[in-house]
Amino acid sequence: IVKSGFFVFGGIILSKLIVYAYRVIIARVYGPEAYGLFSLALMVSSWIIAFASLGLIDGILRYVALYRGKNNYQKIAYLVKTGSKILIYTSVLSGIVSYLLSEFIAVNIFHNPDLTIYLKIFSIGIPFYILATFYLGVLKGFEKIQWYSFILNILQNVSRVGILVFLIFLGLNANSIGYSYIISVILIFICAYLVCKIKIPEIFIKRGKNIPTNNASDKKALHSLFSYSWPLIFLGAVYSIMYWADSFVIGYYKDAFTVGIY
Numbered sequence: 068i069v070k071s072g073f074f075v076f077g078g079i080i081l082s083k084l085i086v087y088a089y090r091v092i093i094a095r096v097y098g099p100e101a102y103g104l105f106s107l108a109l110m111v112s113s114w115i116i117a118f119a120s121l122g123l124i125d126g127i128l129r130y131v132a133l134y135r136g137k138n139n140y141q142k143i144a145y146l147v148k149t150g151s152k153i154l155i156y157t158s159v160l161s162g163i164v165s166y167l168l169s170e171f172i173a174v175n176i177f178h179n180p181d182l183t184i185y186l187k188i189f190s191i192g193i194p195f196y197i198l199a200t201f202y203l204g205v206l207k208g209f210e211k212i213q214w215y216s217f218i219l220n221i222l223q224n225v226s227r228v229g230i231l232v233f234l235i236f237l238g239l240n241a242n243s244i245g246y247s248y249i250i251s252v253i254l255i256f257i258c259a260y261l262v263c264k265i266k267i268p269e270i271f272i273k274r275g276k277n278i279p280t281n282n283a284s285d286k287k288a289l290h291s292l293f294s295y296s297w298p299l300i301f302l303g304a305v306y307s308i309m310y311w312a313d314s315f316v317i318g319y320y321k322d323a324f325t326v327g328i329y
Contacts, residue, residue: 071210071212071213074212074213074216075212075216075220078216078217078219078220078221079216079220081220081221081224082219082220082221082223082224085221085224085225085227085228086224088228089224089227089228089231090102092228092231092232092235093105093231093244094327096235097241097244098327099324099327099328100181100322100323100324100327101241101244101327102326102327103318103322103323103324103325103326103327103328103329104179104181104182104185104241104244104323104327105185105244105245105248106314106326106327107177107182107185107314107318107323107326108182108185108186108188108189108245109189109248110311110314110315110318111165111172111186111189112165112186112189112190112192112193112196113307113310113311114304114307114308114311115161115164115165115193116161116193116196116197117300117303117304117306117307118161118300118304119154119157119158119160119161119193119197120154120157120158120197120200120201120300120303121153121154121157121293121296121297121300122295122296122297122298122299122300122302122303123150123153123154123201123292123296124197124200124201124204125204125296125299126150126292126293126295126296126299127146127147127150127201127204127205127208127292128204128205128207128208129208129295130143130146130208130288130291130292130295131143131146131147131204131205131208131209132208134146134288135208135209140269140270140272141272142284142285142288143269143270144269144270144271144272145285145288145289146288146289146292147205147270147271148271149289150201150292151198151201151202154197154198154201155194155198157197158193158194158197158198159194161193161194162190162191162192162193162194163190165186165189165190165193166186166187166190166191169182169183169186169187169190170183172186173186176319177318177319177323178322179322179323181323182323184242184245185242185244185245188242188245188246188248188249189245189248189249191249192248192249192252192253195249195252195253195256196252196256198256198260199252199255199256199259199260202256202259202260202262202263203215203218203219203255203259205263205267205270206218206259206262206263206266206267209266209267211262211266211267214262214266218255218258218259218262219255222254222255222258223251223252223254223255224251226250226251226254226255227247227248227251228247230246230247230250230251231243231244231247234246234247313329314326314329317329
C-alpha cells in the first residue's frame with residue numbers, strides 16, 4: 068500500500084505540473100480565446116462521456132475486484148469482453164451525435180462558430196477516451212497501480228505537451244490544441260489495452276471446449292454489473308455539470324475569450 072501510494076502521489080504531482088505547463092503553452096502561444104474554446108469543448112465532451120460510459124468505468128472496477136477475490140477469472144473475462152462491446156456501441160454513437168451537433172452547439176448555444184472544429188475533433192476522441200478509462204479501471208481492479216498511474220498521470224500529459232510543442236514547431240494554427248488532445252487520448256487507449264493484454268492475459272481467454280459456459284450465471288453477473296453501474300451515470304453527470312457550471316454560464320452569456328481569462 069505504501070509503495071503504491073508513493074508511486075501514485077509522485078504521478079499526481081508530476082501530472083499537475085505537466086497539465087499546468089500544457090495550459091500555459093496554450094494561453095501564451097494562442098491566447099485566451101483559444102484556451103476558452105478548448106475549455107468549452109472539453110466541457111461538452113465530458114458531459115457526453117458521463118452519460119455514454121453508462122457508469123461501467125466504476126462498475127467494472129468493483130466487479131473485477133469482486134471476482135478476483137473468488138478466483139473467477141472466466142467471469143471477469145466475460146464482463147470485460149461484454150462491457151467493452153457495449154461501450155464501443157454507446158461511445159461511437161455518442162461521438163457521431165456530438166460530431167453532427169457540433170455546429171449547432173457552437174453557434175446556437177455559445178455563439179461562436181470557431182468552436183465547431185474543436186467540438187468535432189473532441190467528438191472523434193470520445194470512443195477512445197471511454198474505452199481507455201474502461202481498461203484503466205480493469206488495471207486498477209487488478210492492482211496494477213504503477214501502470215495505471217503511469218498511463219493516466221504521466222504518459223497522457225507528457226504526450227499531450229510533446230505533441231502540442233511539435234505541432235507548434237510545425238507552424239500549425241490553434242487546431243493543434245485539439246489534435247494534441249485527441250492523439251494523446253488515442254495513445255493512452257492503445258497503451259491501456261496493450262498493458263491489459265500483456266499483464267493480464269487471463270481476461271482475454273476465449274471460451275471453447277475446455278472452458279465451460281454458464282449463460283444463466285453470466286447474465287446474472289452482467290445484470291449485477293449494470294444494477295451497480297447505472298446510478299453512477301447520474302453521479303458522474305451531476306459532478307461534471309457542477310464542475311463546469313461556471314465555465315458554461317460565462318460561455319453562454321459572454322464569450323470564449325472571457326472563459327479563457329476566467
